[in-house]
Amino acid sequence: QVQLVESGGGLVQAGGSLRLSCAASGGTISSYTMGWFRQPPGKEREFVAAIRWSGGSTYYADSVKGRFTISRDNAKNTVYLQMNSLKPEDTAVYYCAANVMNGPPRNREEYDYWGQGTQVTVSS
DSSP states (O other): OOEEEEEOOEEEETTOOEEEEEEEESSOOTTSEEEEEEEOTTSOOEEEEEEOTTSSOEEEOTTTTTTEEEEEETTTTEEEEEEOSOOGGGOEEEEEEEETTOOOTTOGGGOOEEOOOEEEEEEO
């Protein structure tokens, strides 16, 4: 059973940057598609970004394209989300997730393992 732990969240001013990390334990994630999702206050969880097992393909929500970058280090069993030019509407709990069967990367239902989330708050 893979466990995922997110870190790196916090409070930042609009225009600032944060780097989220997702460390996996209990198994290797090197063959899985990995994704980041977020849940703004009072809203449903939504797709943010995903990366295929090889790192060769990445996917982004339109709202973060050009500002966020997903990457992975399979040797460290870790996935990252670099977030730049943050906006107040990026405020949410951010979750890391593993898509074991490498299904459609934007579908929440395709993900099998989830972290507990890390809070990101962007002040205006």
